[in-house]
Amino acid sequence: MSNSPLLVFDFDGVIIDGMEEYWWAARQASIRLIGPAAEAALPVELPALFRSSRPWVHHGWEMVLLAAELMDAESPLRRLGAPQDSADYLRRTERLLEARGWQPAVLQEALEQVRREAVAKDRTSWLALHRPFPGVVDRLRRFQSEGVAWSVLTTKGRAFAAELLDALDLQPALLHGHEDGSKPEVLLQLRAVRRLRGFIEDRRATLEAVHRTPGLDDLPCYLVSWGYLKPQDRHGLPDGVHWLEPELFASPLASWP
Ligand SMILES: [Mg+2]
Numbered sequence: 001m002s003n004s005p006l007l008v009f010d011f012d013g014v015i016i017d018g019m020e021e022y023w024w025a026a027r028q029a030s031i032r033l034i035g036p037a038a039e040a041a042l043p044v045e046l047p048a049l050f051r052s053s054r055p056w057v058h059h060g061w062e063m064v065l066l067a068a069e070l071m072d073a074e075s076p077l078r079r080l081g082a083p084q085d086s087a088d089y090l091r092r093t094e095r096l097l098e099a100r101g102w103q104p105a106v107l108q109e110a111l112e113q114v115r116r117e118a119v120a121k122d123r124t125s126w127l128a129l130h131r132p133f134p135g136v137v138d139r140l141r142r143f144q145s146e147g148v149a150w151s152v153l154t155t156k157g158r159a160f161a162a163e164l165l166d167a168l169d170l171q172p173a174l175l176h177g178h179e180d181g182s183k184p185e186v187l188l189q190l191r192a193v194r195r196l197r198g199f200i201e202d203r204r205a206t207l208e209a210v211h212r213t214p215g216l217d218d219l220p221c222y223l224v225s226w227g228y229l230k231p232q233d234r235h236g237l238p239d240g241v242h243w244l245e246p247e248l249f250a251s252p253l254a255s256w257p
């Protein structure tokens with residue numbers, strides 16, 4: 001077992017702001033699945049409703065579904081706006097999958113095919129659709145001098161996170177993507193072999209799921225203030241889930257709750 005403590009980071013919404021790319025890739029994947037009607041109906045510019053729905057997204061394929069939903073003027077998203085709560089979002093997702101006769105795996109593959117081709121054809125332009133959040137890259141580098149190792153645990157495809165980390169010259173100790181299992185599963189496996197110091201995320205529902213998992217209930221969890229959050233996410237956090245603002249993030253790990 002490695003002795004250095006390990007901090008585990010989510011990727012999208014914590015290290016990288018890829019909002020422009022999420023829309024671009026979701027739109028392209030929709031065009032492949034639906035055809036020219038999607039190209040005509042979906043704007044090239046990032047729609048506000050896509051941006052405001054992003055905090056609900058758990059897996060990449062859901063963004064393709066959101067793009068398809070935006071095509072339909074009668075859809076709940078167009079009529080009512082972003083979902084009210086998780087149950088509402090899940091209901092909408094299931095209905096949309098059923099209406100289109102789609103399986104999540106097909107949507108995920110379409111999204112990843114779009115990304116694979118973008119990386120192969122014009123990596124520079126694809127990378128340019130992403131920006132690291134201010135101060136995060138420097139802070140990750142400084143963990144090393146504190147004797148803290150850090151890793152990435154994302155629902156993105158591992159290869160795409162690796163491309164972006166490489167472009168930023170960041171070398172996490174470990175990198176896990178959606179191929180490796182759910183976040184609670186991976187954290188449990190990690191905890192069997194490493195001393196985990198914390199898990200840092202911007203999706204509150206994921207932190208709550210981790211916190212409810214036997215064997216992870218005492219793992220310090222942090223919700224970042226700069227990620228893709230819903231307005232109410234920061235309020236009433238459970239014990240053990242801490243609010244992480246840039247100032248605390250910049251401070252030595254020893255001073256974190
Ligand atoms: Mg995230």
